Amino acid sequence: MNRRVPSGAAVLQAGITAAITDAVLAELVERGYARLSMEGVAKRAGAGKSALYRRWRTKQEMVLAVLAEVSVPMADVADTGTLRGDLRAMVSAVASWLTEPPFSRIIPDLVAEATRTSELAKAIATTIGEPRRALTRPKLERAMARGELPADTDLEMAQDLVAALIYWRMVVRQAPVEQDYLDRVTDTALRALRAAAD
Template sequence: MERNRSNEKKTRIPSGAAVQSAALTDQLYRAFFEEWAERGFAALSLERIAARAGAGKAAIYRRFHSKLAFAEAALANLGPRVALPQDFGSLESDVLSFLMSLRSVLRHPLIRRILPDLHAEAARSEEMRAINTRVAAIRRELGRALIDRAIARNELPASLDRELALDLLPATLYWRMVVIGRTPTRSDVRAMAHAISTALRGAGDNCVEGGE
């Protein structure tokens, strides 16, 4: 029987076609963070990153047009790991879940070595400062969902200063783990969740009293 050559042409993958593998993208992200942790952002080499990931440099440029674009994508990829898809029933329970999720990310040795260098680079570079601001905005949206849920449950007033609330959510844990370099116990995190929830309610009370 003669082959249907028209169908064969439709299903054949073109020679040399670039297929972006999600697994390879994840390998590139990890290699990027490993190089960043070892050498600092200024000394990053895309050639070394590609070699570490077992890929060619072209695999990077098919995905990211520059080292800065690569950095932004890699950092943004961390955001979903701190997401809160579930409603845990109360402000304090939601805050605790958020902190435990964030603790899991921040305790990774690569992340703890990268973040101080990220802030230092952002202080020197307008481009990196802009990236840091955009990535931070993505993470803050995750916290905003938590605050909105508490408002919907009438645990916090709609007049709450959301920007202040979003500053409060990660601040204590971030300071302890990234600035001081200590990993809090689960008991410590529970105490933080209670303190932050109390502070948020207090901030909400002040908004109501102030008529804002």
């Protein structure tokens, strides 16, 4: 028995999904998470609201799915074969995520909103934070296997350390980033990890 190929409303067309993705990012930049609406996204994308609801049940689900699709792969850096090289790549990836448009505008707003909504904070951790960390953790595990880090290294703390230095300077302080800043962050993180091991 031949199965009928879905058509019309039953098909999630890639072009429409791409237009919606672009619209979500643009709306987040212009309006912020709190003021973003499914209606606004649909209008900007040139699609009906039904096109959004076929893909996502809620605004939160839509926004986080779009952000995860773009931001999670940004944490997937190449294995350099050394702890310092991997830390430098991780630092650069975090800096790019925080400073390149549209994320330089979106992330601070989303973090601020998450401080007011625990459900959103948990969803961000699940859909964006944990997958990004899952991509960087193996680099630290390989450093442990090579003997560059001790077997009892606190990998959660190590990942926090790498990201925290950059986030604090770029997002919280809004301080300028000198040309060699990422190298200095890398060396500081490396010294801190080795000091903790000692």
